Amino acid sequence: MNVGIFLDRDGVINEVLSHRVKFVNKPKDFYLLDGVGAAIKRFNKAGYKVFVVTNQGGIGLGYMKESMLDKVHNKMKDDLAEYGASVEAISYCPHKPHAGCACRKPEPQMILDLAKKYHVDVGESYMVGDRAPDIEAGKKAGAKTVLVGSRKEDNVEADLQFADLLAFAKWLIP
Incomplete structure (x- = not known):
């Protein structure tokens, strides 16, 4: 079995x-x-599957089309590749907030x-996020x-907390 690092995107990977x-x-x-490319490269080199x-x-709200989201994700992959970093797969929920979907x-x-x-x-895996839903x-x-x-989130009881993704990567893979 593989071990994964599941990453939220906005606020964890990008501004x-x-x-x-x-x-x-x-x-x-x-x-x-800052530090995201280096963090993901560190996960990759250590054998973690990054998602x-x-x-x-x-x-769902009509602010963007899935074709544009694909272009955003391609830019993310290109930006990460500049650091020698990559993600295994991207999963997204396109539904409106409060839609009641399972995803x-x-x-x-x-x-x-x-x-x-x-x-x-x-x-054995980790879910990394910057908000309570993650x-x-x-x-x-x-x-x-x-x-x-550094976002202040009420009632968030994560197992671990770090300033950013690179700090977590350095803790996980010294």
């Missing part, structure tokens, strides 16, 4: 609600956060589907949970 970008609806709005699990309610975090379906497809032992989805899936960033 969101920053001085440069509010939401990432186009490739030009995508900026890797992105992201809510993309902007599709939108805090529900665990994206994690569980990827785990099944890629033979990942969820209990941590809740990880817990529901049975993964260890990691909260990153």
Whole structure:
């Protein structure tokens, strides 16, 4: 069985609600956060399967089309490749917030589907996020949970907490 690192996208991999970008609806709005390329490369070299699990309610709300999301994700892959880093797969929920679907975090379906497809032992894996729905989805899936960033989240009880993804990677892989 493989061990996975499941990453939320906005706020973990890329900037969101920053001085440069509010939401990432186009490739030009995508900026890797500092240290992300190095962190993912570290996971890759250590043999972890790296996945992105992201809510993309902007599709359901009509702010972007799936074809544009594909372009954003291609930019993310290209930006990561500059660091020698890569992700195994990306899963996203295109539904509106409060749609009641099984795939939108805090529900665990994206994690569980990827785990099944890629033979990942969820209990040995990590879900990394910057918000409560990410941590809740990880817990529901049975993964260890990691909260990153400085966003103040009430009632978030992650197993681990770090300033950013690179700090977590350095802790996990000294």
